[in-house]
Amino acid sequence: MLTHELADEELKVIRPLVEELAARHRSVEEADFLDNIGTYAQELPRPLRAFLNMYRLTEPSGVCLISGYPVDDAKIGKTPSHWRVKDELSSTAEEEVFLHLCGALLGDAIAWSHQRDGLVCQDLVPIEGHESKMLGSGSEITLVWHTEDARYSYRGDYIGLMCLRNPDAVPTTYASIDDVRLTPDQVEVLFEPRFLFRPDPSHPSDKEGENASVLFGDPRSPYVRFDPYCMDRPETEEARSAMDSLIRAIDENLRSVALQPGDCLFIDNYKAVHGRSSFKARFDGTDRWLKRINIARDLRKSRAVRSSSTSRVVL
Numbered sequence: 514m515l516t517h518e519l520a521d522e523e524l525k526v527i528r529p530l531v532e533e534l535a536a537r538h539r540s541v542e543e544a545d546f547l548d549n550i551g552t553y554a555q556e557l558p559r560p561l562r563a564f565l566n567m568y569r570l571t572e573p574s575g576v577c578l579i580s581g582y583p584v585d586d587a588k589i590g591k592t593p594s595h596w597r598v599k600d601e602l603s604s605t606a607e608e609e610v611f612l613h614l615c616g617a618l619l620g621d622a623i624a625w626s627h628q629r630d631g632l633v634c635q636d637l638v639p640i641e642g643h644e645s646k647m648l649g650s651g652s653e654i655t656l657v658w659h660t661e662d663a664r665y666s667y668r669g670d671y672i673g674l675m676c677l678r679n680p681d682a683v684p685t686t687y688a689s690i691d692d693v694r695l696t697p698d699q700v701e702v703l704f705e706p707r708f709l710f711r712p713d714p715s716h717p718s719d720k721e722g723e724n725a726s727v728l729f730g731d732p733r734s735p736y737v738r739f740d741p742y743c744m745d746r747p748e749t750e751e752a753r754s755a756m757d758s759l760i761r762a763i764d765e766n767l768r769s770v771a772l773q774p775g776d777c778l779f780i781d782n783y784k785a786v787h788g789r790s791s792f793k794a795r796f797d798g799t800d801r802w803l804k805r806i807n808i809a810r811d812l813r814k815s816r817a818v819r820s821s822s823t824s825r826v827v828l
């Protein structure tokens with residue numbers, strides 16, 4: 514995995530910047546914050562900017578990790594019982610700002626109007642009653658690997674996850690399409706738009722399915738869009754067989770990382786699938802707690818379904 518460990522000299526720049534921005538803005542959901550985050554991100558230390566720029570431009574890996582950001586476990590308070598439970602002023606404002614600053618070097622954060630009240634920065638916490646749901650708020654069943662929001666052509670190019678707490682070292686899983694070996698015939702079939710994608714459980718289920726290819730871009734180094742859990746079985750044996758080969762190849766190449774507090778993981782949603790292992794939640798304020806943002810490289814692609822050029826909410 515591509516990793517950048519923050520050096521002390523970098524933290525000497527990052528910490529005052531993050532404190533200043535958290536004090537200036539009441540929330541990272543504020544339009545004024547989101548309008549200016551691209552400017553603020555230019556004040557991050559050059560080694561960190563260079564790392565993320567290289568990750569974005571040269572696509573060397575399906576995931577990258579930025580580690581070493583200090584999280585004060587007492588200051589962030591208890592893991593919320595639900596993503597909707599929020600204080601007027603966030604106890605994790607500085608961490609949210611840091612995740613946004615890094616994300617802004619890859620693109621612009623987006624949200625879905627129909628998902629999690631249209632929040633851009635979301636809390637990933639286990640919710641009591643969701644234990645056996647195939648959702649970010651589930652816990653006791655494995656969150657099977659997937660492309661984020663695979664059904665939607667306006668899905669993010671990157672998912673940014675920042676770990677605040679992970680006491681049981683619950684693994685986040687991922688596999689990069691670059692590590693998958695397929696035959697030229699299988700690649701050809703997977704490039705054809707004959708696979709039906711349905712909304713995943715985090716989106717309204719009344720949306721129609723969308724036919725699309727599983728692989729796209731350059732056949733020698735393809736991008737991937739794949740979520741077998743929310744796809745129909747193809748009608749032809751040829752397509753079923755290609756799909757099953759890709760499922761097997763991803764399973765064989767699935768890796769995991771147990772995120773530590775302060776770790777920021779950026780998953781390239783075109784190059785890697787991701788998931789989460791199952792775990793036993795305690796629901797006592799000490800559970801695993803991550804922040805998540807979705808990043809689009811080109812906001813204009815979704816302009817037709819956003820209310821203004823600066824709006825981050827995809828309708």
Ligand SMILES: [Fe+2]
Binds near residue numbers: 659660661787
């Ligand atoms: Fe996901």
